[in-house]
Amino acid sequence: AQSVTQLGSHVSVSEGALVLLRCNYSSSVPPYLFWYVQYPNQGLQLLLKYTSAATLVKGINGFEAEFKKSETSFHLTKPSAHMSDAAEYFCAVSDIKRGKIIFGSGTRLSIRP
């Protein structure tokens, strides 16, 4: 069975500060991992995905995530937060055979001026 745990339901950072959103996964097969972002009153948008190629994955809007198998982690980072980054972020895991995605409970990111 696969599962995802997002550490911290709410993270607040100052504008210009480092953003770090934590995600740990559990999977009995090599996982595919995702980060999605949801802006207020909108659907989910894919930020980035890991599909067993490079372990450091770059996404849109300056975000990146590193797959660490030994730590079963896939943390999301951005060097310098912008006010427009305020949103809810979901980490997710899947395997290609089943095609279903398991989502974490989400982390709301707030940006302080």
Added chain:
Amino acid sequence: DVKVTQSSRYLVKRTGEKVFLECVQDMDHENMFWYRQDPGLGLRLIYFSYDVKMKEKGDIPEGYSVSREKKERFSLILESASTNQTSMYLCASRISDRVEQFFGPGTRLTVL
């Protein structure tokens, strides 16, 4: 760009009503999904469909049914709406040989 549309952004219904939520995608995707999103619970899969007229139960199918008569359209049906079905409903689609799913804007359903 993939476009997934949902018939309503906001919907208010009364307990016991039959509710239809429609989802349409324009990229010929084989697979389509219905989720509900609740605070602190993330997204939970209700039903999914691998192809036309095919459907499979997700993690929380109770109280819901689905219909997929055409490839581009996937409908979620609440046969008799209840207050505990008040939620945000998200539709998604994907092409069968890719892993990522593309989401619609969501329908916020309130059942009074």
